[in-house]
Amino acid sequence: MGDNNKVDYYGTGAGVYPASPTPGAGTEDQQEWPKQQWPPTPGQSAKQGQAPPQADPKQTRTLMIAGGVTAAVLVALIVGGYFGFKHLNENVYGPQVLAEEYLQAIVDGDVERAVGMGPEHNWQNFSLMTDEVYAKAENTITGFEVTDVVVTDGKADISVDIEQGDDTQAVTLDLRSDGTEALFFRKWKLNIGLESAAVHYILRGDATAVAVNGVDIPGQDMELLRSSTMFNFLPGDYTLDASTGSPYADYPDESVSVRLNRDGTAAAQEPTIDLKPVLTDAGREEIQAGITAHLEECMKSTELMPKGCPNQWEAEDPDSYRNISWSMQTAPTLDPIESDPTGPFSVRAVNGEFILDSEVNRGDSWQPQRESYQLYWMYAGVEINGEELSLTFAD
Secondary structure (H helix, E strand, C coil), X not given: CCCCCCECCCCCCCCCECCCCCCCCCCCCCCCCCCCCCCCCCXXXXXXXXXXXXXXXXXXXXXHHHHHHXXXXXXXXXXXXXXXXXHHHHHCCCHHHHHHHHHHHHHCCCHHHHHHXXXXXXXXXXXXXXXHHHHCCECCEEEEEEEEEEEECCEEEEEEXXXXXXXXXXXXXXXEEEEEECCCEEEEEEEECCCCEEEEEEECCCCCEEEECCEEECCCCHHHHHCCEXXXXXXXXXXXXXXXXCCCEECCCEEEEEEECCCCCEEECCCEEEECCEEXXXXXXXXXXXXXXXXXXXXXXXXXXXXXCXXXXXXXXXXXXXXXXXXXXXXXXXXXXXXXXXXXXXXXXXXEEEEEEEEEEECCEEEEEEEEEEEEEEEEEEEEXXXXXXXXXXX
């Protein structure tokens, strides 16, 4: 039997309200509960209590069906969202995507972008690795294939087969998580990228520009290069040289070949490049021509010891010679020039032969005389300034 102090207001199963205050517990103004907030007791007038409308069973069933449909749709969204999230996480924001973009940039020759995506290390200097330089390199990276991806917490190991020329080497790229992107996904960065080789670069002489594969690399600190530095090169074959700004002095080409090893590292077959300037053929020809011109002027002299000339004929009595005439029997040749041609240097000409024709006073008459004069060596100072080459000769 039900409690007489509780009223089933909304019908069976609709819930009950607490009993109204007991009659006589106080006046209406003194009753504890506010007026007309409690349902009236049986027989009470509607002025003291207003019954809410009865719930419509059809509406109740409609709400229940709608709730079920909403729940089903939500479940479908959750299930679809998981696979969508998984797809995005692996194929759009996953570490493999970054690794493939990085390697594809190298294959496409966009090495400046690849270097920018790579790990930042203070000891690596990629300033010689421009897109134009890499486009002219040989035996570079031509393809790759991802063979395995292992993700552990915030670390990803991407195993890749790298194609370089006719060889294929297995390497592992190391990626680490670095915050988030698109709210829900890990952002990745390269911790260990494709290996490069460091080459010890020594520049001698007064170079005006550094070049790789025939491409001048602007913005280099020439003083730093002359004190030696290190440059990093991606796998490939490169030709290094420098410019003097003169047709008479140049740097011979030096080769750098970087290969991937079986363990994924990279090494240069030439770990040290020592760039030394040399005199060009044009410079040597200009010096030879300058010496020849100087000697031809000396041959015009009518003196036994013309000033600044190598044809010096010593005589006890120079006044006993007249009608002096010089000629060059054999022009001297230049010794090999090993000096730095970008600064003042000296050259030596050897093995020349001159002929001295004159008349010599022999008592009471002047007699014709011919003498052979051997030039064992003579020195000349050389200075090159751009397209100008000048020689100076000792007095």
